[in-house]
Amino acid sequence: MARILIGWELGANTGHIVKLAGIAGELAARGHEPVFAVQQIGTVPPGYPVWQAPLWPTQLATLSRRAETAPATMGDILAVLGLGDAAAxxxxxxxxxxxxxxxxxxxVAAEFAPGLMMSAIGRVPLLGLxxxxxxxxxxxxxxxxxxxxxAAQDETVLLDAVNAALRANARxxxxxxxxxxxxDLELxxxxxxxxxxxxxxRSxxxxxxxxxxxxxxxxxxDELFVYMNGLIRWPDGFWQGLVDSRLKVRVHDPRLSDADxxxxxxxxxxVERRPVPFDRIVARSRMAxxxxxxxxxxSALLAGLPMAFMPFDIEKKMVAASVVTLGLGARLDFELVEAARLAAMLRATFENEALHARARAAAPGFRxxxxxxxxxxxADAVESLLG
Known part of the structure; x- marks a missing residue:
């Protein structure tokens, strides 16, 4: 039996811990001992040892900061999170x-955890996730x-800060x-x-x-399934656009109050108050x-279900752009949303027979x-690092 540290530092969505919990279950089933060190300790399923991961400066609400210039690179994103703060x-x-x-x-299995990766590399076999x-x-x-x-940030300045931090830790x-x-291995x-x-x-x-x-x-x-989540307020025209689309709309947004x-x-x-299994979404929906x-x-690509996107950050815009480039979805960026425009986009996508046919035809290749x-x-990758 091996002890596997599963670390997660950055990124706020629930997909990280859902993925890591599944990995931990597979490792435990193989006789290993998973140990979590994560940014959100309350999300870890019971039965595993849990440590609080070190927090980056902007993960503390009192120290949070916003980018003065829109980020273009991962370096820019990490700079906003505090990478240029040598002391931190x-x-x-x-x-x-x-x-x-x-x-x-x-x-060590590190999920979006560059701090952990800098600490572990060369000391413990390291799997980048x-x-x-x-x-x-x-x-x-x-x-x-x-x-x-x-890039909005000068990487040489950020590198100087990182190297100062590494030297202070005898690295x-x-x-x-x-x-x-x-x-040592990435997946x-x-x-x-x-x-x-x-x-x-290359990997x-x-x-x-x-x-x-x-x-x-x-x-x-015959439905449009809507799943929205994130620490941001939806545009004023969003909900009205859904109503004005005149489609049969089913919504899950975990942040909705009972009054809303x-x-x-x-x-x-x-309105669905609990998460909806994707098979049920597929059975009832024409698009999402x-x-x-x-x-x-x-999930939508695997099911052959066309998607419309309303992305609000750089990562989600990249996902949306990729699916649209494949000809399997449509996109209306967050900052462009107003009721009439959203309603028109949704109706056009819902009625686009060629798009629906392409999505269904592409699904087997993804599956x-x-x-x-x-x-x-x-788990196989972890065991390959055990030797």
């Missing part, structure tokens, strides 16, 4: 060092632009900033088509964290609308790549 990074690496000394893992977006290739000379715009400096994502759990780094990726892809694969859509559904749900129900929408979360997008599934593939 020194403390984060030192905290991970202490945690590793206490847990004494045989392997993440989606395409959250696991940039470490061999790149600089972080690739995700928007086509130049060798890095040659380039991308090396913060260095691992991006994403379809290649949705990986923003697919042009540069093999793993299956997205979607198991079991949902049933195939038949095209017989009652108002939406009165306006003719069907979401904020661009990877799990929802991959063929699921293999043993994310959990088993990750």
């Amino acid at each position: 990074m020194r403390a984060i690496i030192a905290a991970w060092d202490g945690l590793l000394a206490a847990v004494r893992p045989d392997v 993440g989606t395409g977006f959250s696991l940039p290739p470490a061999h790149l000379p600089v972080f690739a632009s995700l928007t086509g715009q130049p 060798p400096p890095l040659d380039r900033l991308t090396q913060i994502f260095t691992s 991006p759990a994403v379809f290649r088509e949705i990986d923003p780094y697919r042009e540069w990726r 093999a892809y793993g299956a997205p964290s979607v198991m079991p694969a949902p049933a195939l859509a038949t095209g017989g559904g 749900a009652a108002v939406l129900t009165g306006a003719g929408l069907i 609308l979401s904020h661009g979360g990877l799990g929802m997008a991959c 063929d790549r699921m293999g043993a599934g994310c959990e088993r593939q990750t």
Whole structure:
């Protein structure tokens, strides 16, 4: 039996812990001892040892900051989170060092956890986990632009801060900033088509964290399923646009209050207060609308269910752009949403027979790549590092 530290630092959506919980279950079934060190300790399923992961500066509400310029690269995103704060990074690496000394893992599996990766590399066999977006290739000379715009932050300045933090922890400096994502083995759990780094990726892809694969859509559904989530207020025209679409709309938004749900129900929408199994979504729906979360997008691709997207951050815009480029969805960016425009986009997408046919025709190709599934593939990767 081996002790496996499963670490998660960055990213706020629930997909991270859902994925890691499944991986832990598979590792435990093989006789290993998973130990969690995560940013949100309350999300870990019972039965596992749990440690609080070191928090980055902007994960503390009193220290949160906003980007002055729209981020274009992972370096820009991490700068907003505090990567350029040498004192904070020194403390984060030192905290991970202490945690590793206490847990004494045989392997570390790091999910969007560059602080943990900097602490563990060269000390403990390290598996880098993440989606395409959250696991940039470490061999790149600089972080690739995700928007086509130049980086907002000077990577040499960020690198100086990181290297100061590493030296303070008796670690060798890095040659380039991308090396913060260095691992002994990496496993991006994403379809290649949705990986923003697919042009540069050298490692093999793993299956997205979607198991079991949902049933195939038949095209017989008559609903629009809407799943929205995130720490942001939806545009004023969003809910009115759903009503004005005159479609049969079923909504799940975990942030809705009972009062809001009652108002939406009165306006003719069907409001689900609990998560809906994806097979039920597929059976009832002709299409789906979401904020661009990877799990929802991959599930829709596997089912052959067309998607409409209303993305609000750089990661979700990348997911939406990839699906639209494949000809399998439509997109209306968050900042462009107003009721009439949203209603028209939804109706046009709902009635687009060619789009629906393409989505159903593409689904088998995605399903063929699921293999043993994310959990088993990750456990296999962990065991390969055990020797």
